Amino acid sequence: MTTLTADLKKNNKKVPVRGMMDNVMEQFNSASDYIGLHPNIRKILSITNNEIIVNFPVKMDNGEVEIFQGYRVQHNNALGPYKGGLRYHPTVDIDAARALAMWMTWKTSLAGLPYGGGKGGIKIDPSKYSQAELERITRRFTFALADNIGPEHDIPAPDVNTNSQTMAWIADTYMSTRPPAERTANQHVVTGKPDGSGGLEGRDRATGYGVYLSIKFWAEKNNEPLVGKKFIVQGFGNVGYWAAHFLEKDGAQLVAVQDAYGSIENQKGINVEDLFNYIKVNEGSIVDFPNAKTIDKDKFFALNCDICIPAALGNQITKQNAPKIKATLIAEGANGPTNVEGEKILIDRGITVIPDILCNSGGVVGSYFEWLQNRNGEIWQLEDVMAKLDKKMKESFNKVFDYAKNEGIDMRTAAFCIAIQRIEKAYIQRGIFP
Template identity: 85%
Template structure:
């Protein structure tokens, strides 16, 4: 597994950034004010339903025991089971998990899925552990979560530094704890599994493909071609790679990439597959790629380009660096990559932002398809999956774009308004127990 660490684009000390929870609450309240959200429902949606923190021991390869802290925050399940990823990263804490869980609620609602929002993970740097240790850590974490997850209750998925193998370990551990007659019926406790273990063909590329589709839809709305458009990508993991892969097929040109190890640029273009193959042989790092020049991390967002895709971690575009951005479009492949102050700067500059809850929702849509496939005992082919994903993403984009134009607001606020209204409707129709 490749570890992604927060990129420091400003080495000088600045005023502390707002936490992700501050950002998500400011975004939520702005949209809630606009739609006149019922005050009682605002109270409910402003807090999480459940917050699970577990401390658990795991024996390391050297025989020593290490204690880990894991989190699972369940924000809201008015529309269906909690849904959201598990990440393994040193920045995982309760504040981040709360914000990410809330974003998942909006994302699932906006996509029209029968899901709520949840998120979590383990506070660790996976690069410091062997594959065997990571397996034991994952299985012990799953056991510690016990009945707090389940295929009709809370369905985890891959996120930063977790992958299909992680999900296979979770599924196997969870099913092993169920009564024998129920084990095979619980395969959909997680999504993002390997193809041979109940996974969905195309799930690996669903998030990145969704980012690409949103960019394509934006270009079509503006009567533009993606051919020869220059783009930059922060984070060359699963999301960044697949978004770049599909953009290149449309004739767009990758000119700069940044990851945890460094930044590279080539104004004449970087071949996506060549870079991908290089990272596989170089511990996941883009640094030192022979067909590009090394670039100062601080200069990355200032590269001349048409499209910028932040696909790493949250709080990467801030008030301090947003003024440097020359792109016309920001396509948020990561969750919360642009903080509130940074967004204000971008909007003042006339830069369009396709918000995370729309732009990277291909992942949760793909997860929904996998969940349905497992639930119904079906096997979907890749072509079928991509057609379904294309249709679902187009519906969401058109809905947000048209609401934005009608109400005269930015795409993020429009996306939030649509998502929150759907949840409000569910509460108003059902009432609040007792």
């Protein structure tokens, strides 16, 4: 026990909980030390470029006005416009936005995209508001962000509790504030829009498909068939569902799911489509799904399985539950689901972690395709999108896998090294504006 922790306990004070920013900085510093990152570039990448906090009023259905706080953090744009999601969740704050924005910088760099990293959202529980209220909140948030976003500057996308409808509201509001001659040219201010509003066919499944591909590529590298592999999924939203959908098609078996409402298990298998159809009529919850038993939430990560897919929120796998995990592979569908202490335990136990900046990068790759489609006035077909996504994900996976194997390091450190080196090269070639 450290002196600080001991003193806090002795004085009956709450021990500080390690946040996502602590995790991302430790990951960044570890990789930077490994590659010998130039000190000046380390200084630049250790901080964010811009942090926007907006407070804005919205009239509720009952006529009362509520004040909301929204965030947009722009970490780095050395490689291109800021890119990253907007989430609506009670845990959204400036610290979380900073960490998520930094992860986006590494994610877009690793994927070889012409983007930097940004992230943000609103501190809100969307389940407490009507659809009409959420529309007004979203439009007012977009107006408050004003010129801090733009198709060549900062391009938001869906994240936790936001979706294609949210993006359509943002795009419409943003375009309405532009001069008439520029409105249609700004459609790509956001990605993840509905198909009929400039969205990319297949964007809805891109993140989950990327998670599946990462698992598939790992299995191929290790000569392990997916048929018969048991997997568990934390979070059965867009990412968790599509990852499970494609894994089941390859013969893997879903045996447990956890969401914000509860945890269920059936070691004989849970049919993915049956569960998906169930939650559509059960207010998005897996609770009381008839073909599985309810289990204690604290036992979820300790279940018997081969593959674990944390696809919910950050800091889910920690030093408390990492020793109990039975899976041999962790595929990070969420951003930052494994904290530093938890990952050290997993690595020491010989458990492979496919890191978030690689594993769930199918979403930002799909966003790039949508951005290109809008920018060029094209319409891409689903089969072309999936083929391009497959190729892009395989290139990224092979780079990380080979780097990790050749250097004798874990996949996260390898992914960070590759991502940081690409940005370092850009700074070295261009120099720093005096």
